[in-house]
Amino acid sequence: LSELLEHEQDLPSATPDGHTMPLMVNTGLAVDATALLKSRIGGVGLYRTEVPFMITERFPGEKEQTKLYRDQLEGFAPLPVVMRTLDIGGDKDLPYFPIEEANPFLGWRGMRVTLDHPEVLMVQLRAMLKASIDLDNLYVLFPMITNVEEVDEALRLLDRAILELGEEGITVVRPQVGVMIEVPATIYQMDALAKRVDFFSVGSNDLTQYLLAVDRNNPRVSSLYDALHPALLGALLELATDATRLNKPISLCGELAGDPAGALLLMAMGFSSLSMNAPSLPKVRAAIRRVPFSDAEQLLKEVMALDTPAQVHTHLEGRMDEWQ
Ligand code: PEP
Ligand code: MG
Numbered sequence: 001l002s003e004l005l006e007h008e009q010d011l012p013s014a015t016p017d018g019h020t021m022p023l024m025v026n027t028g029l030a031v032d033a034t035a036l037l038k039s040r041i042g043g044v045g046l047y048r049t050e051v052p053f054m055i056t057e058r059f060p061g062e063k064e065q066t067k068l069y070r071d072q073l074e075g076f077a078p079l080p081v082v083m084r085t086l087d088i089g090g091d092k093d094l095p096y097f098p099i100e101e102a103n104p105f106l107g108w109r110g111m112r113v114t115l116d117h118p119e120v121l122m123v124q125l126r127a128m129l130k131a132s133i134d135l136d137n138l139y140v141l142f143p144m145i146t147n148v149e150e151v152d153e154a155l156r157l158l159d160r161a162i163l164e165l166g167e168e169g170i171t172v173v174r175p176q177v178g179v180m181i182e183v184p185a186t187i188y189q190m191d192a193l194a195k196r197v198d199f200f201s202v203g204s205n206d207l208t209q210y211l212l213a214v215d216r217n218n219p220r221v222s223s224l225y226d227a228l229h230p231a232l233l234g235a236l237l238e239l240a241t242d243a244t245r246l247n248k249p250i251s252l253c254g255e256l257a258g259d260p261a262g263a264l265l266l267m268a269m270g271f272s273s274l275s276m277n278a279p280s281l282p283k284v285r286a287a288i289r290r291v292p293f294s295d296a297e298q299l300l301k302e303v304m305a306l307d308t309p310a311q312v313h314t315h316l317e318g319r320m321d322e323w324q
Contacts, residue, residue, distance in 0.1 A: 005282040009040050013285045019293035021267045023285060024082075024275035026253055028052070033075030037278065040285075043079035045275020046141070046201065046253040047072055049124065050087050050094075058096050059120065065127035069138075077135045082178065082201065082251075082275075083128055085121060085154075086114050087143040090206075091217055105215060110144025110180075115153055125161040129172040138175040141201055145179045148192045155196065181250075182206035187235050194246040201275075202239060204254030208232055226309045227256040233265065233304060233312070240269035251275055260287035261316040267293070268300035290323050 014020040024045030025037070029052060052068050053060065060068065073081050089099055089109025101107040114121040125140070132138035142154050155177065165172050179186070179193055182203030186193065193200070204227050209216040211232060214225045226232070236252070243250035249272040256262040258280030264287055266274060276284060291299075299319055306312050 002282075005286050008286055008289060009282055011285075011289065013288050015267075015288055015291060015293045015296070017292040017294060019267070021263075021288050022273040023281055024251070024253075024273055025278050025281070026275055027072065029055070033072075038076060038079060040281065041079065042273060043137070044072065044076050044081040045251050045273060047081055047083045048087065049084055050092055053086065053088070053094055054092070056096075059094075059123075062123045062127050062130075065124060066130045069128050069131035073131050073135045073137055077137050080137050080139055082139040082141050084141040084143050084180070085111070085124055089113050089144075105209065111142050111150050111154060112144060112146075115150060118157055121154070121157055122161055125158055126165060129161055129165060129175070130170065132175065133170070133172060136173055139178060139199070140175050141178045141180060143180045143203070144183065144206075145181075145193075146183045146185050148189060148196065151179055151193065151196050180206075181239060182210070184211050184235070187239060190239065190242040190246060194243075194248050197248075199248055200239070200243050200250040202236065202250065202252040202254065202271075204232070204236070204252055204256040207235065207254070208256075211235060227254065227259075228262065228312045228316070229309045230304075230306060230312060236266065237269045237300075237304065240266070240271050243272075244270045249273070258284060260284055261320050263287060264291055264296045265300050265303060268296040287320075287323070 012020065013023045022042030024042050026046040027044050028048045069083060087110045088094055089107060090105045093099060099108055128138055128140060142151065145151055162172055162174055176198040178199035178201050179197050180203045181200050205216055208225060208227045212224060212229060214221045216225060240250055251273040252266055252271055253275035257274035258276035260283050263274055263284045303312055303315060306315060
């Protein structure tokens with residue numbers, strides 16, 4: 001089977017009835033932009049910038065960051081690279097920037113930290129912009145957005161970075177900007193967000209944690225943590241429908257995208273692309289290549305009528321076996 005999957009990797013990620021589903025990769029540390037991988041993906045759907053920050057002894061400076069980002073952007077060019085601004089806090093602590101809190105996942109994380117420290121965000125934005133010169137494949141993504149004001153403030157800082165660089169004689173192109181949909185409040189603010197940004201990226205790992213009130217890292221409650229919970233599926237369908245209505249691309253970059261059954265459901269919902277860890281690409285591509293879009297739509301309809309996570313899993317297992 002693995003040989004079969006390997007052979008399929010050079011074929012398009014499209015259903016037998018011709019629906020194309022772009023597959024992207026999540027990256028962090030390594031720039032594994034081999035020609036082989038590049039020919040098989042639509043780009044980088046999520047570059048987690050906090051990952052390189054975790055192995056340094058202090059905040060990397062503008063020059064260091066520019067080099068890091070240039071390596072990513074150049075490595076994957078001309079494919080798009082979605083760079084997420086620093087998403088620390090929660091479970092991701094920097095040794096040189098400790099955050100002590102009783103409830104880290106409900107506390108100071110992501111955009112909440114970087115908007116309180118605009119000097120950190122500005123260095124990062126300036127470095128990203130400088131790194132993208134003459135490549136123009138940079139997309140900027142803001143994590144952990146809860147309120148529209150946070151987006152306005154982040155955009156103001158982006159514009160300021162562009163202006164500053166211009167004054168220094170460095171002309172940069174304004175990148176497309178997106179927000180992570182991972183705090184449940186944003187599910188209900190899609191119209192307001194769409195007025196401000198170019199694309200959406202759903203962080204299903206956090207959205208699951210916050211919608212179900214289940215710590216994503218606590219083994220005691222891990223049986224409750226389920227991205228295929230009917231409530232999640234309802235939220236995801238609503239998000240895809242809203243993004244389609246608002247004419248904005250919507251991607252999903254959490255673990256759910258790397259699950260073949262999850263990927264089929266997301267495709268049927270109307271997600272425009274899926275971003276996953278590279279090892280998940282073969283099985284997701286295989287599922288998409290085997291299942292007609294109309295069958296995936298039927299599957300979605302069946303699943304949306306179920307009441308419990310267990311029913312969803314049992315149903316999906318049965319149907320996936322039929323498509324083996
Ligand atoms: C997510 O929350 O689904 C996500 C992709 O971001 P992270 O896992 O880095 O929080
Ligand atoms: Mg997240």
